[in-house]
Amino acid sequence: MSYLDCAQYDCCHNKAGCCCLNGIDVHHTGPGNAVCGSYRCNEGYGNAATDNQPASPETDIHCDDKGCRHLEGHCCCADHVSIDECSCGPECATRAPRDTAE
Template identity: 85%
Template sequence: MNYLDCAQYDCCHNKAGCCCLNSIQVRHTGPGDAVCGSYRNSEGCGNVATDNPPASPETDIHCDDKGCRYLEGRCCCADHVSIDECSCGPECATRAPKENNG
């Protein structure tokens, strides 16, 4: 499990910076971008966080960003992951490029 700190407060799964989902999906969207694919805007659907299990700072993170050093298989191995508001969407601020060893 990863410790998740989410600043995407307009997401219907966000409750006080924690996520109500047991796991989230992070998608690679560009050369240096990865966004939370589990994000759902609360506008128009209300805050469904009240219908979900209690929010927790711990969640599993599944990812497809092969350019990130924290990717192991299809899971994120970073201890602490931050999701921040960005013009590209709910950006994974923890994303770090793989180091070249060659």
């Protein structure tokens, strides 16, 4: 599990920067970009996460970004993952390019 810090506050799964899901999906969207595929807009209704389980800073992160050094199998091995608001969507700010020597 990774410690998740999410700044996508209009997501219905976000509660005070933590996620109410057991795990999230992060998808590679282009060179240098990966976004949270579990993001769901609360559509202006405030925090709708109360229907989910309690928020936790620790969550499983499933990822398909083969260009990121934190990817092991289909899981993120980073100790701390940040999701930030971005024009491309809820962006994984922890993404780090894989060394070309690997």
